[in-house]
Amino acid sequence: MLNSCTIIPSGLDSRQRCGARYLCLHGWQAEVTLHEEHAQIVRRAVSDPSYVQDIDWSDQTVEVLETAEQAVVSKSSHIAEEVVVGKTGSDHVETIKDTVRRQQVEVERVAASEGGNQA
Numbered sequence: 001m002l003n004s005c006t007i008i009p010s011g012l013d014s015r016q017r018c019g020a021r022y023l024c025l026h027g028w029q030a031e032v033t034l035h036e037e038h039a040q041i042v043r044r045a046v047s048d049p050s051y052v053q054d055i056d057w058s059d060q061t062v063e064v065l066e067t068a069e070q071a072v073v074s075k076s077s078h079i080a081e082e083v084v085v086g087k088t089g090s091d092h093v094e095t096i097k098d099t100v101r102r103q104q105v106e107v108e109r110v111a112a113s114e115g116g117n118q119a
Helices: 049-053
Strands: 002-005 102-105
Touching: none
Parallel strands: none
Antiparallel strands: 002 102
């Protein structure tokens, strides 16, 4: 008779259960007045011929620049408090239970029949 019983240890599995994270955010807003300058070009018909005689017809370039202000935010850090983060560990004993397979094999000798092969 042969009996066998197999137990396979499952090992250990380490999983993250919970954690601590400290993040402090504060909303901030302010109203600022921004200035913009836009160029305007207007064409008008001239009906007075004496006005045309007084114009300097030499080549000239006239530049009109458009400007716009943008809000700029600068940030700086300010230490307000100290936060200490720690971690403790402990061990504990657990009993694990599971079902195991058991195989049982029975071997019998059978008498040889007449005229048959004998082992």
